[in-house]
Amino acid sequence: MKLGFYSLPIAFMLAASYSWGQSTFVYDQQSADENTSGDYEATSGIQSLEPIGQSFTPTLSSVGFIRLAVGDGDSGNGLGATMDVLLRSDSITGPIIGTSESVTMPDGYGNFTDFFFSTPVTVTPGVTYYFQPEVESGDTWAIGWVYSFLYPGGTGYYYGQANPYYDLWFREGIVVPEPSSVILLLLGGGAVALVRCGKTKPRGSG
Numbered sequence: 001m002k003l004g005f006y007s008l009p010i011a012f013m014l015a016a017s018y019s020w021g022q023s024t025f026v027y028d029q030q031s032a033d034e035n036t037s038g039d040y041e042a043t044s045g046i047q048s049l050e051p052i053g054q055s056f057t058p059t060l061s062s063v064g065f066i067r068l069a070v071g072d073g074d075s076g077n078g079l080g081a082t083m084d085v086l087l088r089s090d091s092i093t094g095p096i097i098g099t100s101e102s103v104t105m106p107d108g109y110g111n112f113t114d115f116f117f118s119t120p121v122t123v124t125p126g127v128t129y130y131f132q133p134e135v136e137s138g139d140t141w142a143i144g145w146v147y148s149f150l151y152p153g154g155t156g157y158y159y160g161q162a163n164p165y166y167d168l169w170f171r172e173g174i175v176v177p178e179p180s181s182v183i184l185l186l187l188g189g190g191a192v193a194l195v196r197c198g199k200t201k202p203r204g205s206g
Contacts, residue, residue: 022178023175023178024176025173025174025175026175027172027173028172029056029057029151029170029172030171030172031151031168031169031170032149032169036149045141045142046070046143047140050159051159051160052156052158053092053157053168054131054154054168054170055128055153055155056129056151057127057128058123058129060123061122062120062121062123062174063117063121063129063173063174064117065114065117065173066171066172067112067113067114068113068115068133068144068168068170069111070083070109070141071109071141072109072110072140072142073139076107078107079107079138079139080106080107080138080139081135081137081138082136083113084099084102084103085100085132086098086100086132087100087131089130090130092130092157092160092162097121100117103115107139116175120174130154130157131170143168145169146166146167149167150164150165151167
């Protein structure tokens with residue numbers, strides 16, 4: 001009876017350890033998702049439309065990543081590209097409050113791609129912010145946009161001008177990391193202690 005009683009919290013601990021052991025993506029804002037490919041299009045190239053970007057209105061207090069649909073705009077020439085994403089306040093050309101880590105992609109690349117901020121950028125929920133993808137070096141690079149979902153928290157920008165009929169394909173949010181090894185060890189130690197308690201005969205019992 002005792003062991004059965006204590007097995008419940010142990011089961012919860014093991015389940016928590018399993019779920020925490022994998023980083024979790026928490027999406028805050030998005031214009032579409034990976035299942036909306038029927039309305040997905042591609043621009044002629046990021047460099048030819050600069051400054052290109054998107055405004056969005058977060059409900060969370062930080063931005064940990066921005067996911068975009070990007071690809072080679074001139075494949076077959078042996079050239080890839082290196083990109084990052086600038087996070088701005090006030091406008092599409094406003095102050096830069098964060099720069100993502102660079103991502104290098106090979107010739108012929110085309111996929112949904114995560115641009116992570118090494119330190120999540122603090123933002124104010126309900127305030128509009130702007131992100132601007134930029135090609136640091138390499139080939140002509142295309143970016144996906146969505147023309148029929150009309151994301152309500154912002155709009156796409158081309159040549160620095162807002163276009164209310166288009167949005168970049170994007171998903172934005174935070175990453176909840178896996179716990180440290182110390183936390184996992186503590187959980188494991190607690191589980192062992194509970195098992196031992198369940199096997200210990202209570203004092204005064206017959």
